[in-house]
Amino acid sequence: MSDKLRMFTGNANRKLAESVCDYLDIPLGKAEVGRFKDNEIVVRIKENIRGADIFVFQPTFPPAENLLELLIMLDAVMRASASRVVAVIPYFGYARQDRKDQPRVAISAKLVANLIATAGATRVVSMDLHSHQIQGFFDVQFDHLFAAPILIDYFFKKDIGNLVVLAPDVGSVKMARAYAKRLDAGLAITDKRRPRPDVAEAVNVIGEVKDKNVVIIDDMISTGSSMVQASHAAKERGAKDVYAACTHPVFCGDAMKNLELAGLKEVIVTDTIPHDPDKLNSNIRVLTVAPLLGEAVRRIHEERSLSSLFV
Ligand code: R5P
Numbered sequence: 124m125s126d127k128l129r130m131f132t133g134n135a136n137r138k139l140a141e142s143v144c145d146y147l148d149i150p151l152g153k154a155e156v157g158r159f160k161d162n163e164i165v166v167r168i169k170e171n172i173r174g175a176d177i178f179v180f181q182p183t184f185p186p187a188e189n190l191l192e193l194l195i196m197l198d199a200v201m202r203a204s205a206s207r208v209v210a211v212i213p214y215f216g217y218a219r220q221d222r223k224d225q226p227r228v229a230i231s232a233k234l235v236a237n238l239i240a241t242a243g244a245t246r247v248v249s250m251d252l253h254s255h256q257i258q259g260f261f262d263v264q265f266d267h268l269f270a271a272p273i274l275i276d277y278f279f280k281k282d283i284g285n286l287v288v289l290a291p292d293v294g295s296v297k298m299a300r301a302y303a304k305r306l307d308a309g310l311a312i313t314d315k316r317r318p319r320p321d322v323a324e325a326v327n328v329i330g331e332v333k334d335k336n337v338v339i340i341d342d343m344i345s346t347g348s349s350m351v352q353a354s355h356a357a358k359e360r361g362a363k364d365v366y367a368a369c370t371h372p373v374f375c376g377d378a379m380k381n382l383e384l385a386g387l388k389e390v391i392v393t394d395t396i397p398h399d400p401d402k403l404n405s406n407i408r409v410l411t412v413a414p415l416l417g418e419a420v421r422r423i424h425e426e427r428s429l430s431s432l433f434v
Contacts, residue, residue, distance in 0.1 A: 127172075127176060128175070128178070129172055131178070131179050132180040133156045134192060136180075139180075142411060144417075145413070146418070147417050147421060155167040156196065172200060173204040174204065175205055179200060179210050180213075183216035184371075207246065209246045210244040210248070211249075214249075214373075218235075218252055219231075221257055232260055246423065247265050248265075248416070249268070251298075251370040252342075270395075273411075273412060273415060274340075274393070283336045285363075286307075288300075288302045288311070288337075288338050288339075289330075289337050289338065289353055292341075293312065298342065312328070322348060328353075332362040336366075337364070340369070341367075343370065344371075345373040345374075347382045365387055367387050372396050372409075379403070387406060394410070419432055
């Protein structure tokens with residue numbers, strides 16, 4: 124193990140990278156991640172990292188420039204003779220196409236996994252993957268963290284009584300069940316259909332939500348359509364206060380408008396994807412995952428177990 128731990132970041136979420144470095148009590152590594160005149164990405168590591176334990180921090184939400192910056196940074200640190208190169212990807216983009224479920228479609232999650240390893244990552248850390256099996260797309264070590272301890276702690280402290288955790292679709296049931304167990308709450312499931320990509324329709328709620336306070340939990344909010352549909356379905360069936368929570372606030376298209384119209388008491392997200400606070404609805408609360416990521420980085424560097432973080 125190298126004594127030297129350094130972290131570098133691209134431009135996708137510098138604020139979170141700085142918070143992780145604050146947690147680790149190290150300065151952010153000096154690197155230029157800029158553009159040539161024609162807008163091609165140029166990366167230069169501005170310190171000696173020979174033999175060091177290097178963490179390259181970058182979530183890969185759109186635009187694809189974020190992914191490209193990560194790949195080029197990994198290449199740069201690998202060529203600068205780092206002893207270990209760990210990609211820290213708080214939000215792993217291109218994950219939604221993870222299987223060939225229709226003719227002539229790509230499996231972008233596998234392609235991106237290959238690109239990251241080819242660029243030089245010898246280990247990858249990510250959080251709340253869209254589907255857990257994406258870990259298996261990597262032939263390098265992979266640490267899959269969950270924002271659950273942070274989100275659950277928030278609800279725990281709020282001490283909302285008479286609570287039901289609602290999965291917005293069948294794919295989120297496992298996540299919702301884990302939250303329900305730890306919050307000592309009931310569990311309900313939305314029967315969601317997707318007539319078209321990015322359009323969600325909730326046709327039924329399985330489980331009791333009448334006169335209950337409801338927390339809808341998902342890995343991400345993209346257009347907000349799934350949350351809105353699940354919220355309406357719960358309210359139509361007599362739910363009281365409805366909260367929405369997710370790890371990754373992708374927030375695209377009319378997400379703000381949709382969430383505003385959903386009548387949610389509060390929307391709780393994390394800072395894996397940054398947003399201008401002035402552009403967020405007033406009932407959106409952002410919790411930081413910096414301590415969780417920082418602790419994972421520290422334990423990897425010190426060759427200690429991460430299992431207590433995987434809860
Ligand atoms: C479903 O496949 C995911 O877990 C999310 O429910 C979905 O991506 C959210 O998308 P939107 O906010 O556009 O409904």
